[in-house]
Amino acid sequence: MNGDVVVGIDGSWASCRAAQWAAEEAARQGQALRVVHSSPLPVRTVPAPQLPSPRQDGEELMLRRMVSDLSLSHPGLKILDTRHWDSPAAALLDEAESAGLLVLGARGIGGFPGLLVGSVALRLAGHARCPVVVTPASRPADAGGGTAAASPGEVVLGIDARDPADAVVEFAFDAARRRGVPLRAVHAWSLPAAFAPPPALEIPESDRATCEDLEVQLLSDALRRGRRDNPDVRVVLDVVLFNPAKAVVNASTHAGLLVLGRAEGAGSDHPGPVAHAALHHAPCPVAIVPHG
Incomplete structure (x- = not known):
């Protein structure tokens, strides 16, 4: 950097x-x-000495x-x-x-x-x-007596494995490498419509496992370049069937830093729903990384 x-x-x-x-x-x-x-x-309506x-x-x-x-x-x-x-x-x-x-x-x-x-x-x-x-x-x-700013905990990366941003992944790997801590990559996913059961039914465990295996592979592929460039960083793949905002906030409980992305050109007074939730609820410092 x-x-x-x-x-x-x-x-x-x-x-x-x-x-x-x-x-x-x-x-x-x-x-x-x-x-x-x-x-x-202060706005002055009458000239005053510049003291x-x-x-x-x-x-x-x-x-x-x-x-x-x-x-x-x-x-x-x-x-x-x-x-x-x-x-x-x-x-x-x-x-x-x-x-x-x-x-x-x-x-x-x-x-x-x-x-x-x-x-x-x-x-x-x-x-x-x-x-x-x-x-x-x-x-x-x-x-409760914690000091999140000085925490040596892992770096948590919130990532959409279907649309990863190189700048955000690179920032997270760099932060983990400099600190000498693991990088936890959190990818939240939801069941495809074809697998979503009616409310009264439960999805078969085999179908859920098949979908989850695909998500794990997507996440692994999204991190391939970062792992290659940072072989000393231990990476933990965290694939969860959960709401993305809740997933990253939950993962940040014992983290030293949470890293999220923000698409440039979409700037507003709120950096997106996941980042907004993290800024309000994550107990550790939150890094928002712009990307094209």
Whole structure:
């Protein structure tokens, strides 16, 4: 993966957690880390002296303190800081144009209790030109003492074996290889209409096994190139007769990272139903990888 790792911060606990995750990832990739803070300037109807406001001074101090803390915890990592006088979403979309990876917390300082994913995270996940990682909103105490951002768990790839995206598969293999963990490829499927029984009947076990064998082969074929290029990565094939969104969320329970794709040109404020569900319910960081 080429390009700096960019992380957006706003002083919230979630953004501090995202910054630590981003620093670890930048060090893992051997890339620089760009720490970005943005807030629009207040609209003035009357000209005023161009002097820093107390709010601007506080934001500058917060940015410098974050860079200092990250430098102490990650010696040797090249860290740059950037200020934008624009909305956070617009600023980070601009930064994403030249980034290799964009990282942010699920919700920012403007969030409220019970809000799982904020509008900025959803917009960036649906529009950014580079892969986006959204770290979960819950504090460790909220998740029963767990710390998903630092989890050494496997990388989970949500994949449609009938229409795999090379960029997404490559990202997932690369993430597993760098971490030295297994890659679990989750492919959810449903019975073909010809095999779907009436509500009062059950499908014969032999018919279901035949269909499942086909799905396993499709998944194996979809991962062939990734396995060839990453022979040291142990791959677990997880083929489930289940709803895709529920399948990837269930698989992410003990994961260190969940990787999903997003078709470019289909950008919206929501990056698709499966990714949307994962961003709201997965307990680990979620990577949304755009593909053509």
